Amino acid sequence: MNNLRIFSIFFLLATILSAQEFIYPEDANYSNRFGIRALGAGSNIVALGNSKVYMAKSIGQSPFEILDHRNASVPYAFAVWDGSGWTLEGPGYVNVKDMVVYGSNVIIAGNFTQIEGQPFNYIAGWDGTKWFSVGGGLNGPVNALATDGTNLYAGGSFSRAGDTLAANVALFDGVQWKGMYDQGEIVQGTSGEVLDIDFGDGGVVVVGTFGTAGGVNASNVAAWNKSGPRWTNFSTGTNNRVRAVTPTNAGTVIGGDFSRAGGNDVNNIALWDGSDWKAMGNGSNGVVSSLSNASGEAIAFGYFDDSPSRKIARFRGGIWEVLGGPDVTIDAISMATDGSNVWVGNQGAKMPGKTTGNLAMWDGSGWNAAGNGIGEWWSNDAVKDMVEWNNELVVSGRFGNAGGDSISGIARWDGQQWHKLGEPFSGLDFAWVDALEKAGGKLYAGGWFSDIAGTGSANIGAWDGQSWSGLADGVGGKVYALGHLGNDLYVGGDIWKTIGGNTQYYFAHWDGTQWQSVSNPPGGIIYAMLSEGQSLYVGGEFTYLNDFTTMNGIAMWDGSQWKDLGGGVTGGSFYTKVNAIARGNDGLYVGGDFTMAGSVSAKNIARWDGSQWHALGRGVDGEVFALYANGDDLYVGGTFATVEGDTVWGLARWDGSRWQRMGNGVHQVKNYSAWPTVYSFLGTESSLWIGGNFSHAGVYYSHSIAEYSDFNLVTALGDEDPAPENFALMQNYPNPFNPSTTIRYYLPRASEVSLKIYNSAGRLIRTLEKRFLSSGTRSVVWDGKNDRGREVSAGIYLYKIQAGEFSQTRKAVLIK
Structure with a gap:
């Protein structure tokens, strides 16, 4: 086995133990790097700080969550992206309107009065281990938060902050709340609701639906200077509601649903030039609800290109430019900037070649996703097979994107991000790849697709490291399994192939040049193959060979004839079948849907020692789809929830004498059309990779693929036979x-x-x-x-x- 450079990245457990608790000690072995972009559906609130991105669900949205050992939801208030992976923090379900990083703490605010049964008045702080009260909170909903590093500012619809009178806006100095008033005046705050707060001309700029601020007439926009303290207006303000504000190099920019600002006609967005409000190009043809900035330029969410859909645009050179081009639509909820990049929490995004989910980052030239998961949220997308190829991980399955990029059917992982493996399926509406096999210096891929790389080969193709090629015109049907004897490839599934005028079903042979007939193949769908020297083990949903010789679920092909393995397997909850085969130290393991192996009672998994069958304890309580042998350990995956009464959720390890759990296993959150399923394993020198259809592994979001670090690869016999000319x-x-x-x-x-x-x-x-x-x-x-x-x-x-x-x-x- 080569020393795989890509599997040596470890994650720091010390930073997450207090935030996202492990249900079992083994949960610490799962990586948090493979959560789906933005961790699924729902609109998001975003904040930046401490070199991290924080994301909370807006009001009315389902929370971030894990599934515990009973498969019950455990909600969390927000998620944290550290640049490589997601963790959840702040247990509890909270309706959040805004959030901000204040020192080392995260502050959330909104329309809530309790978290996890404890009272919190519309605002709460999280210190990394527990929730705490922010000065006793406020007596009404909070819409906006901002901080200058020293003080925390809150705006909304309230009359008290802690023990202090505060009309809709207040300051927290780290110890207590204070009103924001003019020197010598007792009138504090604004006369109406505050919708946003930021910093700009005149100090702290607040916007909303109000007529006065302090004792000053200020229509919907005002500034408060702490050094006065005093309130100031911006000319005559606006003729209608202001929803958002941001500083830029040119001055303060406001957005909302207004047509006049100061003495000028504007179109829902305006710039303060130091003396009056000015129009910004043609403005927006509809409401502007969110603003930010990047490199000193205004970034706005509104109607900017005569499209019926709102877009995110940048104001440059006197015009608005839609970020990413006219085909990009992002329904923004909130935006946050680190100066050069803009993070957008949203409730939906569409863009060519990219799937960002509900959190997108603009880096100045393009949109990016935060998350390395595979497939789509709320789908049946799954990783079906995995191999190591040229020191990189290659995965295949039923998916249309990986890590946010449009990648169908097969993808490679370089240790940091996903890439296409050539262009096998360009122009196809979909491509499913269920099986991968290395043989003769090539990587073969089989599944369900109409063509590969324009070769006309259906459902099967080969990658030589540079380009894809077809195998003549391929095969009909769906390929589920691949194997080889020497350099010859064998293809199995629900397939058919016509050779010399005769149609052969379920099993086909490619000799490197052309398709060949196979004598007396199994008479049912083939789901699994294992290549071992001059023996090819074949498993599936069959009870006989083509000549009606009994052969139950498993058989060995030596290139010329078939061999029975002790009567095979029988029984099963629906159809008797073998889905997975692996070679262990003490024999051949098979898994699937059966109740008997030979004359031995064996529930969905069994071992063949060369002469007789053996059960593995009392087996597993559901269908097995994946097996991986490593030394004395056998890793088992499938759709089972329990093993011998112990809840394991789709994953278990057989140590040679008894079953062991692998933490909290895998789970599928709120996808009622799919049960969490493990379809494949791959062992490397530092990790066990797990592929399937799931949203969580252990306690982490991990979509369709997971990495498990408590694994030491035992020296294997070799993945491929030696060169045919060498002893x-x-x-x-x-x-x-x-x-x-x-x-x-x-x-x-x-x-x-x-x-x-x-x-x-x-x-x-x-x-x-x-x-x-x-x-x-x-x-x-x-x-x-x-x-x-x-x-x-x-x-x-x-x-x-x-x-x-x-x-x-x-x-x-x-x-x-």
């Missing part, structure tokens, strides 16, 4: 071992073979092979005994092969 002796597996180990070797041509075991002193211990053998990959098991049948002591042993002129020696370690 090879592979490393034994497992190593170290107890009590037995498997030794594989490859013969490019028929040879007289000798395979012997020696102790560290060079004394012959055991002769495993001494015979003439035909070409191919061979394997033999050493049971840790000498030629007399006695167990040898623990230590280092050498095993040596001699085949013709070829000779090679390797070490094996026996432990006890």
Whole structure:
């Protein structure tokens, strides 16, 4: 196995333990990097601070949430993006109108009077571990928050702040609330509702629906200077409501639903030039509800390009430019800026080639998403298979985007972001890729698509590292599984292929040049294959071969004939079938939907030791779709919720003698058309990757793909056979071992073979092979005994092969 550079990024647990509690200790092993963009649907409020992005749900929206061990919702008030992953903070369901980072704390405000049963008056603070009261709160709803780093300002519809009279706007100095008034005057605040607060000409600028501020006539916009203290107006203000305000290099900009500002006609947006309000180009043809700035330029949400849809636009050179072009529509709720980038919390976004979800970031040249999940929220999108290719993770499945980019069916992960793997499906309405297989230096992809890279090959194609190619005209139907013998590819599924005038179903053979018939294939849909030397194990929904020979769910193909495995599997809740096959230390594992393996009661999972079937405890209580063997461990995924009475939610680990949980498993939030399902695993040197249809893994949002760090890859036998022209002796597996180990070797041509075991002193211990053998990959098991049948002591042993002129020696370690 290559040293995969992309799987070595670790996440800091210390920063999240107090915020998002783990249900089980194993939940700490899941990564938070693969939440879907903006963590699903709903309109969002956004704030920036401490080099992070904070996002809360606006009033009336479903909260951010995790599912606990009972699959019950646990709501959280807001989510935090640290540049690579999402965590949830602030337990509780809260109606939020605005939020701001105040020092090291997060302040939320809105129309709420309690959080988690505790009283909070329309405003609350979160210190990273608990909620706290902000000076006793206010006596009415809060619409807007702002901070200058020292003081916190709140605006809304209230008459008291803490113990202080405060008309619709107030200041919190870190200890107590204070009214905002003119020196010598007792009139405080504004005469009507405050809708937004920011900083600009004259100090703290407040806007809303009011006629006076302090003792000053100020129609809907006013400024308060603390050093006076005093209120000032902006000329005669506006003739209607002002909803938003932002500072720019040119001056203060306001937006709303007004047609006059000062002495000038304007179109819902205006700029204060120091003496009066000025129109900004043609303005907006409708309400402007949100404002921000980037690099000193105004950014507004309104009607700017004669479109019936509102757009986000930048004011530059006297005109409004829609950010991203006329085809971009973002229904903004709030905006926040770090000076150069603008983050937009929204309730819907449409843009070519990108899916940002309900949080989008403009970086000055394009829109970006925050989240590396795969697929769409509230969908049946899923990762179905995974392989390592050129030191990168390649995933396939049923999805149309990855990390916010339009990528269909297959994607590669470079450790930081998702990319297309060439252009296999350009111009297609959809493409599903259910199976991947490496063979003969190529990566094969099979699924359900009408063409690949313009080759005319349906449902199957090959990637050589540079470009995609077809396999003649492909196959009909849907491909669910791929396998290989040597360089020859085998294709399985609900497929058909006509060869020489005869149509063959479910199973097809590609020899690298053309399609070949397969003698007597299984008579049902094939869902799984495992390639192992000159043996190809095939699993699916069949009970017989084409000639009606009984073959139940699992069979072995050696390239010329089929072999039964102890009567196969039978029973099942709907249809008897095998969905997954894996080779472990002690045999072949199969998983699916069945109740019997041979004559043994085995619930959806079983082990074949080469002569008989064995159950794995009492099995799992639902269908199995994925298996991955690593040393003595077997990872099992599917649609099951429990294992032997323990709630595990789709994931479990068999340690050779009993079942172990993998934290809180996987969950699917509010998708009533899809049950959380694990379809695939891939082990790397630092992580176990999990693919399927789910929204959460452990306690983190993790959409369709998850990374689990409590995993140490055991040296494997090798993913592919050696080059066909070379002899090879592979490393034994497992190593170290107890009590037995498997030794594989490859013969490019028929040879007289000798395979012997020696102790560290060079004394012959055991002769495993001494015979003439035909070409191919061979394997033999050493049971840790000498030629007399006695167990040898623990230590280092050498095993040596001699085949013709070829000779090679390797070490094996026996432990006890």
